[in-house]
Amino acid sequence: MTGADGWRRLHPLSPIVRGGRVTIGVGTVLLLSLLAGGRGARDSVPELAIVGLVVVLGFVSWLVTRWRIEDDDLRIESGVLRRQSLRFPLSQVQAIDIVRPGLARIFGVAELRLRTGGSSGATARLAYLAAHEAEPLRVRLLALAEGARKHEGTPEPEAASQEHVLTTVPTGRLIGSILISDVGILAEAVLAGLIVTAVLSPAAAVGVTSAGAVWIFTVLTLVWRRFNQEYRLSLAEAPDGLRLRSGLIALSAETIRPGRVQAVRMVEPLFWRALGWCRLEVDLAGKQRSKGEGQAERRPLRTVLPVGSRALAEELLEHIVPNRPPTQSPPPRRVLLKSPLRYPMLAWGRSETCVATTSGRIRRVTVWAPLEKVQSLRRVQGPLQRRLHLATVHVDTAGHSVHAAIRDRNTTEADRALAELSDLARAERRKKSQ
Amino acid sequence: MSVEQARSDNWRRPSPRLLVLRRLEVAALALAALIAASVVAALGHTVVGLACLGGVLVLGLGAERFVSRRFHAWGYAEREDDLLVRRGVLFSRLSVVPYGRMQFIDVTAGPLERSFGLATVRMHTAAAASDARIPGLERAEAARLRDRLAEVGEAQAAGL
Numbered sequence: 001m002t003g004a005d006g007w008r009r010l011h012p013l014s015p016i017v018r019g020g021r022v023t024i025g026v027g028t029v030l031l032l033s034l035l036a037g038g039r040g041a042r043d044s045v046p047e048l049a050i051v052g053l054v055v056v057l058g059f060v061s062w063l064v065t066r067w068r069i070e071d072d073d074l075r076i077e078s079g080v081l082r083r084q085s086l087r088f089p090l091s092q093v094q095a096i097d098i099v100r101p102g103l104a105r106i107f108g109v110a111e112l113r114l115r116t117g118g119s120s121g122a123t124a125r126l127a128y129l130a131a132h133e134a135e136p137l138r139v140r141l142l143a144l145a146e147g148a149r150k151h152e153g154t155p156e157p158e159a160a161s162q163e164h165v166l167t168t169v170p171t172g173r174l175i176g177s178i179l180i181s182d183v184g185i186l187a188e189a190v191l192a193g194l195i196v197t198a199v200l201s202p203a204a205a206v207g208v209t210s211a212g213a214v215w216i217f218t219v220l221t222l223v224w225r226r227f228n229q230e231y232r233l234s235l236a237e238a239p240d241g242l243r244l245r246s247g248l249i250a251l252s253a254e255t256i257r258p259g260r261v262q263a264v265r266m267v268e269p270l271f272w273r274a275l276g277w278c279r280l281e282v283d284l285a286g287k288q289r290s291k292g293e294g295q296a297e298r299r300p301l302r303t304v305l306p307v308g309s310r311a312l313a314e315e316l317l318e319h320i321v322p323n324r325p326p327t328q329s330p331p332p333r334r335v336l337l338k339s340p341l342r343y344p345m346l347a348w349g350r351s352e353t354c355v356a357t358t359s360g361r362i363r364r365v366t367v368w369a370p371l372e373k374v375q376s377l378r379r380v381q382g383p384l385q386r387r388l389h390l391a392t393v394h395v396d397t398a399g400h401s402v403h404a405a406i407r408d409r410n411t412t413e414a415d416r417a418l419a420e421l422s423d424l425a426r427a428e429r430r431k432k433s434q
Numbered sequence: 435m436s437v438e439q440a441r442s443d444n445w446r447r448p449s450p451r452l453l454v455l456r457r458l459e460v461a462a463l464a465l466a467a468l469i470a471a472s473v474v475a476a477l478g479h480t481v482v483g484l485a486c487l488g489g490v491l492v493l494g495l496g497a498e499r500f501v502s503r504r505f506h507a508w509g510y511a512e513r514e515d516d517l518l519v520r521r522g523v524l525f526s527r528l529s530v531v532p533y534g535r536m537q538f539i540d541v542t543a544g545p546l547e548r549s550f551g552l553a554t555v556r557m558h559t560a561a562a563a564s565d566a567r568i569p570g571l572e573r574a575e576a577a578r579l580r581d582r583l584a585e586v587g588e589a590q591a592a593g594l
Binding site: 378397432 | 525526529559561565
């Protein structure tokens with residue numbers, strides 16, 4: 001489907017896949033009305049007209065959408081009435097994903113998603129490409145991105161395709177972890193409540209079910225989505241970045257370019273701590289909230305390890321943020337007066353290149369932020385903290401959801417940390433720009 | 435680098451006209467409340483009206499004190515590689531923003547600020563949380579600061 005000047009079209013089936021559930025719904029209605037037989041062809045004219053219109057619109061939108069690679073940019077043109085021409089500089093790419101929802105897998109197509117660091121409309125979507133095209137295109141785009149960054153010739157695409165798998169999550173452990181996670185416990189509580197009411201009085205159970213149908217559905221969807229997203233999630237390291245693959249029905253393959261990680265956090269929920277389990281999430285730059293993206297795509301956090309032991313997490317961390325501080329120091333005892341729940345969790349440490357902070361009330365959250373990513377530092381002191389001679393130092397990065405805060409330290413220690421961290425961050429910036 | 439230690443860093447403050455502006459805002463509000471209270475008093479509810487009058491006076495004085503303390507808490511210092519901004523009375527904050535991280539600078543002036551010849555300079559970094567805002571700068575100083583920040587930012591720019 002290569003036209004003149006290298007312009008290319010998407011896969012011809014993409015309007016159908018994009019229509020997704022609507023397509024399935026319309027198809028079923030049509031089939032049913034035909035099978036019902038009682039109605040003549042004349043009665044189905046309105047339905048047929050709607051279907052025809054949708055098909056024509058989809059076809060037109062496919063016809064006017066085209067893309068090509070121009071030097072170091074990816075250009076996408078689309079739209080009839082409102083013609084849109086987008087240009088994405090490849091050197092700004094933070095991550096490239098290949099997503100294949102269930103319907104797309106049936107039709108053998110895949111969506112390619114490029115995420116850049118900007119604050120609005122920063123996601124380029126090519127929906128959909130033939131499945132066998134998507135992977136080579138991703139490798140090529142990544143290679144171009146690296147080339148654009150280093151101002152060298154384009155590296156060999158073959159070199160980038162070697163990868164070695166660091167870890168894959170066993171399904172049994174994933175199920176177990178979801179069962180005792182916050183969402184899982186909520187779902188279990190809802191189900192248990194229903195069963196108990198059903199046993200006590202079946203009539204009431206019917207009423208409760210119909211009244212709370214939306215809630216039940218939402219909770220189950222949450223659990224299902226989590227399971228589907230993290231099913232057999234594997235993390236691999238390749239020269240062009242970290243690769244994440246996962247999915248049961250909807251498959252996704254994500255690539256995070258090297259040096260694009262703004263911060264990493266390790267979350268240990270209450271019940272997981274007893275089993276020594278934790279979860280690792282990586283934060284990237286940008287306010288990834290563009291129109292037309294679903295809930296799942298909107299999450300700026302990438303789960304690198306849905307569940308695993310601490311030892312495994314440490315091992316993976318070594319690949320993501322090297323030179324982590326070996327130890328963290330606890331806050332002064334009087335913090336117990338200010339935040340009694342947080343006190344046992346609080347700690348912080350730093351190495352020459354990285355800050356680590358631990359916090360949380362019920363679940364323990366540890367954040368590592370590389371100093372070369374620090375955007376600004378803030379020292380904040382509230383009224384209660386002033387009385388207790390405490391202060392908090394915030395380490396701001398360009399990430400969206402992970403925030404490193406050195407909470408409740410001695411004022412002198414906070415001041416020293418502020419001075420030291422700003423010096424270290426400056427040194428890291430200099431090192432990088434040379 | 436406590437605030438005391440950083441005194442040597444040549445701190446600058448917003449224009450005193452900002453304090454005048456803030457005081458006028460408080461005074462305008464207090465005046466409106468006073469008029470309302472005197473109307474109540476004149477209508478015959480003397481006790482209630484007088485109580486309201488006293489309340490308004492106390493609140494107004496409190497607000498005046500708060501506004502002037504807040505004004506004195508603002509400060510900024512241009513260092514070799516970063517800008518320091520301090521602010522806040524109840525929650526005192528000190529931000530360190532490296533010039534190289536600056537994404538863009540915006541200078542705004544509302545109608546009131548404009549009539550006093552003042553402007554607010556705000557620096558944006560890629561992190562949404564960094565908050566470096568300096569209100570009530572005289573127009574010439576705002577322009578100078580904007581140009582200087584843009585210049586140093588360009589020279590030291592670092593990527594994401």
